[in-house]
Amino acid sequence: MASRTVLTTGANSGIGLATVLELARRGYRSVGSVRSEAKAAEVHRAAAEAGVTVETVRMDVTDADACAAAVDRFAPWALVNNAGYSVTGAIEDVDDAEARLALETMEVANPGTWSDTTPRASPWPNASRPRWSRTPSPAWC
Numbered sequence: 001m002a003s004r005t006v007l008t009t010g011a012n013s014g015i016g017l018a019t020v021l022e023l024a025r026r027g028y029r030s031v032g033s034v035r036s037e038a039k040a041a042e043v044h045r046a047a048a049e050a051g052v053t054v055e056t057v058r059m060d061v062t063d064a065d066a067c068a069a070a071v072d073r074f075a076p077w078a079l080v081n082n083a084g085y086s087v088t089g090a091i092e093d094v095d096d097a098e099a100r101l102a103l104e105t106m107e108v109a110n111p112g113t114w115s116d117t118t119p120r121a122s123p124w125p126n127a128s129r130p131r132w133s134r135t136p137s138p139a140w141c
Contacts, residue, residue: 003029004028004029004077004078005025005028005029005030005031005074005075005076005077005078006029006030006031006076006077006078006079006080007031007032007033007070007071007074007076007078007080008020008023008030008031008032008033008079008080008082009032009033009059009061009079009080009081009082009083010033010061010082010084011032011033011034011054011056011082012032012034012035012039012040012042012043013042013139014085015082016032016080016082016083017042017043017046019030019032019080019082020032020047020054021046021047021050021054024047024050024052024053024054025050025052028040028077029055030054030055030062031052031054031055031056031057031070031074031076032054032055032056032057033056033058033059033061033070033083034055034056034057034058034059035058035059035060036058037058039054039056040058042057046079052054055074057070057073057074061081061083062104069124073141074078084102086102087099087102090125
């Protein structure tokens with residue numbers, strides 16, 4: 001399955017890191033998106049410890065151009081849309097900008113940013129059922 005590339009967003013910790021490692025163990029070409037070189041190093045370290053290879057791409061899921069470039073570069077067979085972060089605290093302690101960024105990252109940017117790139121990611125022209133998975137934060141459920 002090495003010819004099948006799976007791109008996982010938010011790959012540097014938690015569910016995203018577990019996903020990229022397991023995909024690599026199962027023989028997929030596993031690519032994880034991260035937001036910094038330090039986080040990419042964490043992914044590569046974890047992959048080395050697990051005895052697998054995981055590639056990384058530095059990308060912000062709220063940047064449509066960066067997402068399109070990643071799809072063009074890796075031509076993923078599947079996408080695991082996992083990027084996000086939690087905002088904790090009482091409602092009066094979380095400012096509007098922070099709450100909007102969390103909402104944008106996890107609920108608006110993820111499906112919206114990828115919707116334009118999904119047809120390019122599909123191995124079949126005019127595919128009506130792309131391989132796309134979301135891992136919503138329990139905080140939003």
